[in-house]
Amino acid sequence: MADPGAELIRRIRDGDGAALEELMARNSSVLRVHLERYATPADADDLLQELWLRVWQRAGQWDGHGRPLAWLLAIATNLALNHLRSRRNVVPLEAFPDEDVPDVATLGCDAIVPGPEEQVLWRERLGRVGYVYWYRLVHEARSKIHAFAPKWQDGAGYSGGQRAGAMEIAALRAVGAHENILEALSTRARGAEDQLEAEWALPMPDLEAHKWFIQRVGGGFIDEHAAPPSPAFKRVQRALRVGGIEMEFTPGAAGPSPSATDAAVRFRWSEEEGLPLVEPVSHPWRPGARLTHIGTPANRADAYERVTAANTRLAETLQSGAPELARAGLQKAVADLLDVVREDCRVAFGERAQFTGRAVLAPGYNLKLGEVGLPEDIAWPLFAPLIADQIGWPWVQDRFERAKRHIDELMRRSVVIVNRAPTWELTNITAFSPVMVPGRSILLHPLCCRMFNADYDGDQAAVWLPITKAAQAEAKEKLTVLAHLKRDPSVVVGHLTPGGGILMGLAYALDFPEGRAEFAALWPDGVDAPAAPLTRDLLVARLLAALDRIGPEGLLGLLEGLYGMGIAWATRSGASFSPFVGEGLTLPPPPTSDYAASWHQYAGIVEAEIAAQAESDPTLRAPLRAIRCGARGSVSHLRAVIGPWAGESPYGPGPVKHGFRDGLEAEEYWIVTERMRRSLQDIDRQQAEMSASGRAATPFGDASGEGSVLKRAMAARDAAAAFAEAAERGEVDPLTDPDVRLWVGLLPEKG
Numbered sequence: 001m002a003d004p005g006a007e008l009i010r011r012i013r014d015g016d017g018a019a020l021e022e023l024m025a026r027n028s029s030v031l032r033v034h035l036e037r038y039a040t041p042a043d044a045d046d047l048l049q050e051l052w053l054r055v056w057q058r059a060g061q062w063d064g065h066g067r068p069l070a071w072l073l074a075i076a077t078n079l080a081l082n083h084l085r086s087r088r089n090v091v092p093l094e095a096f097p098d099e100d101v102p103d104v105a106t107l108g109c110d111a112i113v114p115g116p117e118e119q120v121l122w123r124e125r126l127g128r129v130g131y132v133y134w135y136r137l138v139h140e141a142r143s144k145i146h147a148f149a150p151k152w153q154d155g156a157g158y159s160g161g162q163r164a165g166a167m168e169i170a171a172l173r174a175v176g177a178h179e180n181i182l183e184a185l186s187t188r189a190r191g192a193e194d195q196l197e198a199e200w201a202l203p204m205p206d207l208e209a210h211k212w213f214i215q216r217v218g219g220g221f222i223d224e225h226a227a228p229p230s231p232a233f234k235r236v237q238r239a240l241r242v243g244g245i246e247m248e249f250t251p252g253a254a255g256p257s258p259s260a261t262d263a264a265v266r267f268r269w270s271e272e273e274g275l276p277l278v279e280p281v282s283h284p285w286r287p288g289a290r291l292t293h294i295g296t297p298a299n300r301a302d303a304y305e306r307v308t309a310a311n312t313r314l315a316e317t318l319q320s321g322a323p324e325l326a327r328a329g330l331q332k333a334v335a336d337l338l339d340v341v342r343e344d345c346r347v348a349f350g351e352r353a354q355f356t357g358r359a360v361l362a363p364g365y366n367l368k369l370g371e372v373g374l375p376e377d378i379a380w381p382l383f384a385p386l387i388a389d390q391i392g393w394p395w396v397q398d399r400f401e402r403a404k405r406h407i408d409e410l411m412r413r414s415v416v417i418v419n420r421a422p423t424w425e426l427t428n429i430t431a432f433s434p435v436m437v438p439g440r441s442i443l444l445h446p447l448c449c450r451m452f453n454a455d456y457d458g459d460q461a462a463v464w465l466p467i468t469k470a471a472q473a474e475a476k477e478k479l480t481v482l483a484h485l486k487r488d489p490s491v492v493v494g495h496l497t498p499g500g501g502i503l504m505g506l507a508y509a510l511d512f513p514e515g516r517a518e519f520a521a522l523w524p525d526g527v528d529a530p531a532a533p534l535t536r537d538l539l540v541a542r543l544l545a546a547l548d549r550i551g552p553e554g555l556l557g558l559l560e561g562l563y564g565m566g567i568a569w570a571t572r573s574g575a576s577f578s579p580f581v582g583e584g585l586t587l588p589p590p591p592t593s594d595y596a597a598s599w600h601q602y603a604g605i606v607e608a609e610i611a612a613q614a615e616s617d618p619t620l621r622a623p624l625r626a627i628r629c630g631a632r633g634s635v636s637h638l639r640a641v642i643g644p645w646a647g648e649s650p651y652g653p654g655p656v657k658h659g660f661r662d663g664l665e666a667e668e669y670w671i672v673t674e675r676m677r678r679s680l681q682d683i684d685r686q687q688a689e690m691s692a693s694g695r696a697a698t699p700f701g702d703a704s705g706e707g708s709v710l711k712r713a714m715a716a717r718d719a720a721a722a723f724a725e726a727a728e729r730g731e732v733d734p735l736t737d738p739d740v741r742l743w744v745g746l747l748p749e750k751g
Contacts, residue, residue: 005068038080071717162356228745239344364443373443374433505570575622
């Protein structure tokens, strides 16, 4: 009996859309299960849609041999292995009948599902592709909230802690936040507990194993940092011992204090410790030097076992009288081990730290400009250890109301540091007053989004809690919104100026006498207030003028007033984006050819008509108001929605003649998708290049200053070779360089 799927594919090859729907109905459930073996349910949905697009476009490639399902599974496997990075949760309306509205639970996400009448309407308007995108931010946020602090680990066994890398350390150093750098690299760093000679146990570390944290942090913010050297220093120290180099920290006369000015680091060849080699071998890090012993690495067990095996073979072959091959084997095994250990000798900034959390960002509409909302699952782990001595761990861990009152009080007099990587700007690290909020997201004031290059479509941010009194005071002085505004007013005013719906509401308000009166009441005396038509550039200029008049504190108050007014008037306007935007436009006939230049020219004509017919088509008023005031988008974006999308794909000939309002044909959808993916790749590449250039521009490790071994190692491509040279010379690093001191676990010397 012939497989009905074969006939369906032949019909699809002839352009029969009904055949594609029938093939989807027959095979989607099996293919989805197969894709979920490789991807998350959300990604599997996206991959499934991509699969059906491939089938529609490439049905002619099926040779008719074998089962159609096997061909479909092969396509699915290739797509899954390539693992397209789309994160949308796409639900095809064709997957269920008009009268069968799916339950939210069947979609596997938190979504709003249209009723039958709405589905019919969307089918009529979006008949070519017909996809509706459901947002699943709550679902995603649930899996992305983490917190890490002593005695309070993530329920799923999360054991990481947020990382402060080279770019974050550079931003902190640029504002002089040395106390917070020392906390990130030493006091709160993972591994600082090693000074207690205790291992970190998950999920609930033993109380006695962490006396340094529990006894000192349990009583509140502490007076001093962890004693040097830092965890990073100890890791490099262990790695160097494998290669026979001793890097010895001497704390000075006052003992191991972060403020010590006479501390030093001495370099020498280590004594005969570790595995004695049967015969000395050439040192891979230092030409001319001989290695007689190999230290035991903290990891790299496989490479170390190969050294011990080669050493044993050489001992045996020396007795047999044929040792040359074994000698070469030992030299190679030692070289291989020290080659992988070489990476562990890098002197670089970057640590994962305790008292940190992470979550998805969401709008904090009711917050003040200097506040951030912390979900309970971050606020409790970060602040609970600080009140443990006051009320006891049982009250804290069970989240009794008494403990919550203590935490709320502590939060009112504290700040947390919010960081969103990549840290390209100093404002990517900003201190806020924390407020405990329900839910699973970090709430960020809408006016602060530009400071972090963030929005609310799933972006995440990290939270650090400074635990020393000095770091808390420093963060309040140098890292708050007010501090950033005082330091760089022209940039920060641009970041804080209302945009989006808030700016659109202000622009709408200035069209009415009562709106102008309300705006004038907010605006400071002696400064010209912006008038209609309001644009973002005009508002930025007027705010900078107001800053000179009323000062930074007054400007923050003005911004909060404008924010509230903008929200209120945007709500009052009722402005929204119609799904049938531009329906009343009168346009000239489109080109009849597929010549790209003709469609580019036609796209320009459509943009001109959109601007000219704004008043006659009410669906255009709100989008054009947003465009003209600088709140959102451009006329080109609006034209792409209305159609044509235009353009020519580098992956295939032909323009895109339709817009997103009416839906794209299958081939057009493929062209747009490929172009957008290429654009995303370009963005990713640009971000990677900017991150790399930012790290390269960070002046850590300037090779000048012969006296500092560690500074030379920071700048060297091969830090292990630099350390081997210092050991051969018996050098001493005086620890006077600020970067070196911070890396070792010391504060820079004053003056």
